[in-house]
Amino acid sequence: xxxxxxxxLVSVIILAVANLLGIVPSFCAILGSLIALYTxxxxxxxxxxxxxxxxxxxxxxxxxxxxxxxxxxxxxIAIDSLAFLKKESIANIPLAIVILVVYFLVTxxxxxxxxSNILAANFNLLVTLITSTFFIYIISDLIKAFLTASxxxxxxxxx
Numbered sequence: 001x002x003x004x005x006x007x008x009l010v011s012v013i014i015l016a017v018a019n020l021l022g023i024v025p026s027f028c029a030i031l032g033s034l035i036a037l038y039t040x041x042x043x044x045x046x047x048x049x050x051x052x053x054x055x056x057x058x059x060x061x062x063x064x065x066x067x068x069x070x071x072x073x074x075x076x077i078a079i080d081s082l083a084f085l086k087k088e089s090i091a092n093i094p095l096a097i098v099i100l101v102v103y104f105l106v107t108x109x110x111x112x113x114x115x116s117n118i119l120a121a122n123f124n125l126l127v128t129l130i131t132s133t134f135f136i137y138i139i140s141d142l143i144k145a146f147l148t149a150s151x152x153x154x155x156x157x158x159x
Contacts, residue, residue: 011129028114028125032107041135045096048142052089059153085145103131
């Protein structure tokens with residue numbers, strides 16, 4: 001929830017600066033032309049999420065069964081942490097799809113066209129900024145999860 005509020009706050013600040021500079025309609029139009037990039041980012045997010053899920057599943061399978069009997073507490077902590085990462089990677093998929101759908105609905109609507117009026121341009125730009133920031137957050141979260149999973153893999157390999 002805190003992340004969501006921070007994303008909205010950053011987006012509102014950028015929108016306020018664009019309003020102060022008087023560039024909302026042109027900024028809105030420029031960002032609106034990046035629809036193909038949004039689709040690519042959504043596809044990459046889904047693909048990376050599935051790859052991360054499979055990577056973590058492989059790491060879990062690499063944990064030796066002997067560890068389960070020898071150090072049950074460490075084993076349980078490792079399994080729980082990796083299972084959390086798996087759930088998080090899968091949760092990114094519907095989030096990416098929802099973000100993409102919201103972006104398309106707003107940016108392709110005549111009501112919220114950048115050229116119709118300043119209120120519509122502000123709303124369009126705000127949604128574009130929020131969805132862009134969410135994609136940046138999701139991708140950085142996936143990178144962090146990959147790094148964490150890689151650390152687990154190296155620890156497991158070392159024994």
